[in-house]
Amino acid sequence: MAELEGIYTIWLRENKRFLRYRSRILTSVVTPLLWLLIFGTGLGSAIRFGNTPGGYQAFIFPGIICQTILFTSVFSGLSVIQDRQFGFLKEIMVAPISRPSIVLGKAIGISTTALVQGVVLLLLSFVVNVKMDIAILLASIVVIIIISLGLSGMGLLIASFTDSMEGFNLIMSFIVMPIFLLSGALFPVTGLPTWLQAAVYLDPLTYGVDALRAIILHSSVLPLYLDLAVIASFAVAMVLISALIFSKKEQSLM
């Protein structure tokens, strides 16, 4: 019971933080809309894109949702670095609750904020002429939760190995951007050169984008169950590993 309460408390703080940084909420909706409207329209007009009804804009819609989740989840995970710098992490780490509960509370909290953004985007699907109904919405929500748990777990894991926000640019260039670009959010992942093909399939987000495409656009490269299996395994693995690392490294995190 005490552990559940602890998880809830940490979840609550994560959500309060999200809601209070108004600028973050605004950018989390505006940035994807810019991608859809400007990049989507621009590139969509330049290329002929016959595979998807609704054209290129519709094609990247699931990809842009995944991008939003990726950025929110990883950066929120990295906020642990700030907590450490401001000393607040100590307050949490000396509390009599288990380290896995701390990680789980954080991950679920981040996942909730990512979900809010995802749902806002799903509801804006009419902007890019994508049909939305309750079944699609609910199925997408499940996928978003799984993806964001995995990515926030990854963010927490990176944070536990990073001392200061100075590493932020490195993380951006070497982890976040490759994950985004390789995920096939912006291009079809079929018919690529072999080296790129291999890299694309090593990226966990590829399966998230593919799953959302299967649900929203009814077309995907891999079967949905396979996508779900991969992102679920990724989520479980990331949360478990960061829980383990938080327990092992607890002394150096405080």
Add this chain to the structure above:
Amino acid sequence: MEHIIETHDIVKRFDDFTAVNGVNLKVPKSSVYGVLGPNGAGKTTLISMLCTILHPTSGWARVNGYDVVKNPKEVRESIGIVFQSRALDDILTGREHLEMHASLYGVPKDVRESRITEILDLIALGKKAEEFVKTYSGGMKRRLEIGRGLIHHPKVLFLDEPTLGLDPQTRESIWEYINELNKNQDVTVLMTTHYMEEADQLCDEVAIINQGKIITADSPKNLKRELKADTITIIVDKPELFMEEAEKLEFVRDIFRTDSEIKLMVERGDYLVPEIVNFANHLNIFVNSVELEHPNLEDVFLKYTGRTIQGEE
């Protein structure tokens, strides 16, 4: 006597630097215990080990009867901590900090609200409790942290340099607050400080720590008494004659002159003041003023380490 904190030859080594070097501490229940020493003496490292933040390299420590390495969870449940550096979230309100802490420490739901009200009364945040912490002054933040540390009714409250960086006025109000706390709540306070005055005013017992070792531990009064070095400062009309004659007195351990003042170093000065005045009268020397000074903890520190406590700043 019951000891709520006990350490045995506790050592913390970082690579080749030994921060805490074999400390034995015995803190009596319900006391205010001070660990006094200069910056870098190992105070924070010692307190971190007692709070389960750091594992000792060797030796053991028990807090409230629990071993800090074997039963960290039980130790955490027994203690409240105010860290030397701030540990607040700017974007939460004071009340939210208390709520969060209460639920993390498993304060039962039915008493949570009344505890928070009780603590808010105690730390006198008033309406500020509903505002974001980023709008608080340094003193308010400190009070909030101390209040937070108390909300789960801990057996031991650790205060790491509680008044560091605060202005003198706020410092005194925090002192008053700690005194009240120890009187009204059944809590043992272990605090570190490098302010002599603070240790002197607040602590029932003080351990002086230097370079990772405890040099001596006793009540501030006894520590000072042990020095056996009161200073009598006297101003007379014939200083040369007085100096010459006073030097021959058996109880004068040292005598020196600064401008018009003559300083006599003696033991137990309280008894000697009348004697010295009589002695001067006897020689027909007129005494303008006599002043008696007891040593302070600063002198104690100087005696044991050969340097002043601020020397290392």
